[in-house]
Amino acid sequence: MKTLIGGAVAAVLGLIGLAVWFPAFLQILAGAIPIMLLLGGGLALYLGFDELKDTWKKEKEGGAKEGDVDEADKYKQEINDLKKEIEALKKA
The missing domain is CATH 1.20.5 (Single alpha-helices involved in coiled-coils or other helix-helix interfaces)
Known part of the structure; x- marks a missing residue:
């Protein structure tokens, strides 16, 4: 029960804070999205290159x-x- 009440209070405070500081929230969001895209793209490139290397290695070995x-x-x-x-x- 304490968790439910604490969660409800946190949600209400978060909603109030978002309404009061909405322009600041948008500014943080505008700065965070390019960073997330950059990191996600880098991770995708790394994983894709790693998979490509595995494919090349299997082709060199002649399959099964x-x-x-x-x-x-x-x-x-x-x-x-x-x-x-x-x-x-x-x-x-």
Whole structure:
């Protein structure tokens, strides 16, 4: 209950403060938006370049390795064995 009352008081004070200092709020917002866009764009560039490097590395390696195919077959066989075991347990 204390949290609800405290949240309501904070919301009312925030609304009053926003109404009183609205021009200052707009000035801060006008200064913060370009900074956020710059940082967000830099992060997107970094992540995109990192993903591109990973793609280049996979292309150099020649895609999937022979061992990957063997592992996939091994896991498929294990899944089939487990399905058979489950069916046997259901019948018992």
